[in-house]
Amino acid sequence: MPAQTTSPRPIPILRTDAELPRPAVSERIRDRLVSAGCRYHANDNISAFIFDGEHEALQAEVQAKMQEVLETLVIDTVSDHNTVETAQRYAKMLLTEVFSGRYLPKPGVTEFPNVSHLNELMIVGPLKVRSACSHHLCPIVGRVWIGVLPNEHSSLIGLSKYARICEWILSRPQIQEEAVIMLANELQTLVKPDGLAIVMEADHLCMHWRGVKDDGSMMTNSVMRGAFLKDPDLRREFLSLVTKKD
Ligand SMILES: [Zn+2]
Secondary structure, eight states, X not given: OOOOOOOOOOOOOOOOGGGSOOOOHHHHHHHHHHHTTOOOOTTSOOGGGOOTTHHHHHHHHHHHHHHHHHHHTTOOTTTOTTTTTHHHHHHHHIIIIITHHHHSOOOOOOEEEOTTOXXXXXXXXXXXXXXXXXXXXXXXXEXXXXXXXXXXXXXXXXXXXXXXXXXXXXXXXXXHHHHHHHHHHHHHHHHOOSEEEEEEEEEEHHHHHSTTOOTTOXXXXXXXXXXXXXXXXXXXXXXXXXHTOO
16 A cells, blocks of 8 residues: 655745735725725815825825836836936925825914904905816916904904915815815804805916917806805905905
8 A cells, every 4th residue: 555645734824914015005095084984085185094104105105106107108217317206206296285285284273362353354365376176187376365254253363374274275186166165164164254255266277288278268266155145245345355456
């Protein structure tokens, strides 16, 4: 009888958590958003789901993907000195500048009680705004005017804070109609005025650079809330002051 051979039992390969392949940082962030049931559209802020050190890791991931896009566009990023560091510059620009309003938390804003019980129309603007359209990721450059009718319970915020909140909302891929509503919601919560009015006028570069190539088109949007909706005189006063803007 032939000798019986026993096949060697497979030795289990044990790997520690650190050795297991980790999902890409964008995947981890997305998983957290999905499990929390949170929307992550282009103009949503997702900073609460980005943990320490992940902002830099996300920038590195975008850079690697952008490098692939350049290669797919058959651009020689090795010999062409102009494009050697384009992927790196582009990723940095998206994450830390032009789309920073998606990845960084809301700027701290100090609110002051309305001790003098100010209740007169106050207009802030024009504030310069820069954004990009969600459809083409082309720049949007424009101006915003904010009208506030405070009451004695309103909180007052400094002028520069209006600009910082505005920048935070606009530094995302945006749709102008949604941007003014997001800005209104933010200011309504912060200032709690009797009336709030916002007018945004902007130039969409996707209209100049591509498509119809129409150089004269500007888009204007407005949001009126509270007293600005109910009181036509107040609305007229705000709009007349804003149209005398130039
Ligand atoms: Zn567009």
